[in-house]
Amino acid sequence: MAKVSVELIHEVLSSNELEPEVIQKVLKQIEEQAAAEAEAEKANREPPVKKQFVMIVSDPRGTLPDEDYVGWVAQIPEDDNVGTTLEKLIRASYEYNISKKGRKYPVKSIGEACEAVGARFLKEQGIAIKTKIPVTVLKTDNKIPEIESDF
Structure with missing residues (x-):
């Protein structure tokens, strides 16, 4: 009305x-x-679900500590296990691949899944991909160097 x-x-x-x-x-x-x-x-109204961010890192050669690498940022509910993130993405990819568009343009890798699988399939699995295009991941030793007193 x-x-x-x-x-x-x-x-x-x-x-x-x-x-x-x-x-x-x-x-x-x-x-x-x-x-x-x-x-x-x-x-x-249902209360909003708190979510946490997860970084999915691409390391196809198994050289994670030695080389630069790229990845995708995903978001899952706060109380979900982080280890199930890839399983959820894979299940969403399977659902996408059996859809009309997925049969025409199937996804075959995690990168393609992050880029092409629609929000409808991802939402059913409780995952959201925040970066469709892979981003560069920087390595750090998590320390701030001391300032030298040469000023």
Whole structure:
């Protein structure tokens, strides 16, 4: 049903030559009813699911510590096991591959899955890919070097 503003209702009631007391009473009832419906809708809403980020790193040669590498950023619910992220992505890829578009353009690698599988398939598995294009991952020893006092 279309939403109608209170001002429009007021104009319609006024144009029908109703008494001002009746108009005010009707408008007050409409506002109370709208507030009650908004409150009920707010109470029925599910709380948002907290999510965590996961980095999926591409290391096809098994040389992770020695070379630069690329990866994709994914997001999963906070209480899910991080180890199941790849399984979820693979299941979403299988579902995509049996769809009409997937039969025409099937995905065969994790990179293709991150790029081509639609949000509908990923959402069913509880995963979201945040970077469709792989990003470069930088290595660090997690230390800030001391500042030399040569200033």
